[in-house]
Amino acid sequence: MNYCEKIRQSMIDGDDDSVVKYIKKSLLSGYDPKYILKNILIDALSLIARKEEKNECLIPEVLLAMQAFKSGYKVIEPYLKEKEKDYDIIIVMGTVQGDIHDLGKNVIKIFLETLDVKIIDLGTDVPAEKFIEAIENYNANILMMSSLLTTTMSEMKKVMDMLEDRKLRQRVHVFIGGASVGESFREKIGADCYTESVVDLLDYLKKNMARIKENS
Template identity: 85%
Template sequence: MDYCEKIKKSMVDGDDDSVVKYIKKSLLAGYDPKYILKNILMDALGLIARKEEKNECLIPEVLLAINAFKSGYEVIKPYLEEKEKNCDIIIIMGTVHGDIHDLGKNVIKIFLETLDVKIIDLGINVPAETFIEAIENNNANILMMSSLLTTTMSEMKKVMIMLDEKNLRKKVHVFIGGASVGESFKQKIGADCYTESVIDLLDYFKKNMDKFKENS
């Protein structure tokens, strides 16, 4: 039986029970857990992300697929635990103060959790001071901020100013995202990365892993 296609189709359909069932069967059949993650679950998640970007699927469908991914990931996670002990890359992420939207942030988090990184998710409505404290307390080298509302964009600039004041800017690689921001705003506040899609962000991240580690 081709479990690859069974798992992918179940995940795209948002059928978490079938995703779990077929992953368990594939493990019993000798499939490599890392292969299941990178070549099956991640491929399916990437397909959903591209469909969402092209408005070929609705938000509820995306959420169902994400939940199916999470269910499948929990099955294989015990086989991947050994790589979580000593991470050179520590990411602080959150939605800025005044903004309670987190769908995009949560999708990115799911993608990044498959890499050799430690993620500290501060959630939504995060004050600038909380971002700074988290960076200092966890010796983080990456900051990811999200803003959906144009009224909260200025919070990102506030965080950038505080990074300079605390002499943390050179140490921390700053990603920004959300519907309210773009490449021009990234340049305006002096952030390091803005991408238009989750896929582009993941590609950027993988290409710069060594650079991030240099700041650890």
């Protein structure tokens, strides 16, 4: 039986029970858990993300696929765990103060969890000071902020100003995202990166990871 295709299709269908069942069977058959994660689960989630960007699927379908991914990831996670270690890349992420939307942030977090990074998720409605405290406390070198509301965009500028005041800006690479922001706003506040999709974000990270490590 082709478990790879069964897992992939179950992911796309948002059938988390079947995802779990076929992953367990594939592991018993000797499949590499890293292969299942990178070449099946992430590929399927990337496909859903691209469809969502093109308005070819609905938000409920995205949510079901995300849940299926999480269920599958829980099964293979024990096979992937390594001893506690020091990470070269530490990411602080959250939705800015006044905004409680987290769908986009949570989708990005799922993808980031498959990389060799440590993630500090501050959740939603995060005050500027809390972003700064987390960066200092965890010695983070990446900050990811999201805002879906035009009324909360100014919070990103507040965080950027605080990074400058605390002399943290040079060592922290800042990503911004969300429906209310774009490339022109990124330039205006002096952030480092804005991408329109999670796929573009991952491509940017992979290309610039070494440079980010060197600057931190």
